Amino acid sequence: MDVTQLATSANGETAAIAPGVSDTSSSSDIRQLRINLNHWYAIAQSRELTQQPLAVTLWQQAIVLYRDAVGQVQALEDRCPHRQVKLSHAQVVEGKLECAYHGWRFDAAGTCVHVPYLADHQKLPTCKIRTYPVREQAGFIWVFPGEAQKQAACEPLPLPEWDHLNYIATVSIIEAEAHYSFLIENLMDMYHGHLHDSYQAWADPVLQGLEESDRTVSAHYEAQSYYKIDKIWSVSQLFFPALRQLHPEPLDVSYLYPHWRSTLGQDFVICCLFCPQGPTRTRAFLIHFTSLNAFHRLHKLPVWFRRWVRDSLFGSAQKLLDGLVEQDVLMVEEEQQAYLQNPDRRGPELNRTLTSVQRLISHQAKL
Ligand code: FES
Numbered sequence: 609m610d611v612t613q614l615a616t617s618a619n620g621e622t623a624a625i626a627p628g629v630s631d632t633s634s635s636s637d638i639r640q641l642r643i644n645l646n647h648w649y650a651i652a653q654s655r656e657l658t659q660q661p662l663a664v665t666l667w668q669q670a671i672v673l674y675r676d677a678v679g680q681v682q683a684l685e686d687r688c689p690h691r692q693v694k695l696s697h698a699q700v701v702e703g704k705l706e707c708a709y710h711g712w713r714f715d716a717a718g719t720c721v722h723v724p725y726l727a728d729h730q731k732l733p734t735c736k737i738r739t740y741p742v743r744e745q746a747g748f749i750w751v752f753p754g755e756a757q758k759q760a761a762c763e764p765l766p767l768p769e770w771d772h773l774n775y776i777a778t779v780s781i782i783e784a785e786a787h788y789s790f791l792i793e794n795l796m797d798m799y800h801g802h803l804h805d806s807y808q809a810w811a812d813p814v815l816q817g818l819e820e821s822d823r824t825v826s827a828h829y830e831a832q833s834y835y836k837i838d839k840i841w842s843v844s845q846l847f848f849p850a851l852r853q854l855h856p857e858p859l860d861v862s863y864l865y866p867h868w869r870s871t872l873g874q875d876f877v878i879c880c881l882f883c884p885q886g887p888t889r890t891r892a893f894l895i896h897f898t899s900l901n902a903f904h905r906l907h908k909l910p911v912w913f914r915r916w917v918r919d920s921l922f923g924s925a926q927k928l929l930d931g932l933v934e935q936d937v938l939m940v941e942e943e944q945q946a947y948l949q950n951p952d953r954r955g956p957e958l959n960r961t962l963t964s965v966q967r968l969i970s971h972q973a974k975l
């Protein structure tokens with residue numbers, strides 16, 4: 609018996625679905641699902657926030673970040689309660705946000721504490737704006753936009769490599785006009801190395817294992833890596849494709865909702881911190897760590913020198929990472945456009961990892 613199925617889309621087109629192939633059309637509106645707000649989201653890099661307030665958006669919520677009198681990051685709704693203008697146009701005065709329009713000042717609790725023209729017989733207005741739990745951790749500013757009672761059960765995604773002397777970091781910012789599901793599917797599907805040409809770090813992936821829980825999906829691929837970072841000169845493989853040679857390495861990718869982490873052998877860790885801004889716009893921070901663990905002689909050198917090496921090489925994979933991001937963003941934005949033009953048109957999916965990813969997105973969106 610031929611067990612091949614035919615999936616029929618709304619416009620009458622059919623696609624053959626072979627045994628073992630998932631038809632993702634059953635999860636019809638995955639592209640419109642909201643995020644689960646009860647997680648920590650990375651909304652800015654620490655270095656982006658200087659003396660001036662910074663406007664950021666997380667799932668259609670306008671948020672203003674600023675540093676108070678002791679340099680601590682505060683996060684408030686980006687809206688002056690007086691005339692609803694943006695507080696991100698404010699300036700920080702004595703550690704408070706001073707609105708650009710009439711100069712009302714707001715403290716970190718979102719309370720109005722000063723009005724410059726308040727008459728003697730007038731009381732301060734009792735208006736108050738929303739505040740967000742915020743943390744500055746591992747080079748990023750994290751916000752928890754969910755329910756207060758659920759905050760204790762969550763932590764920002766650990767990034768132990770960020771402060772470790774043995775890892776060189778590069779950060780690329782992803783700005784995609786697309787639903788976050790397209791981006792996480794791109795990151796979890798290692799079969800798209802075809803796209804990346806000389807930028808790609810891996811080849812010939814074969815999915816070996818897949819695990820999922822109500823918060824995670826982990827896929828284990830056996831692959832070939834182009835890089836081996838075991839001699840000091842081998843770091844130059846990041847810049848010169850001719851120096852790269854394929855060799856087998858495990859490739860592990862995990863959706864640790866709402867973020868992503870992957871490892872390629874011992875040499876690379878790549879994380880993606882998601883900041884979905886709305887149903888068709890996603891910002892994310894892709895962080896590439898190159899490991900210096902293999903350089904045992906380097907580890908015996910003074911800490912100040914190792915820190916200098918690490919800091920001097922910060923961003924050394926920028927061209928590589930930006931190139932990867934540009935190619936991926938083009939694809940996910942085209943997927944989004946195609947979806948908007950015809951939401952019912954779906955192709956068959958050969959990588960069962962993506963079925964698990966969609967299941968996790970659906971589950972989290974319902975929580
Ligand atoms: S609008 Fe902000 S003080 Fe008036």
Ligand SMILES: [Fe+2]
Binds near residue numbers: 794932
């Ligand atoms: Fe990619």
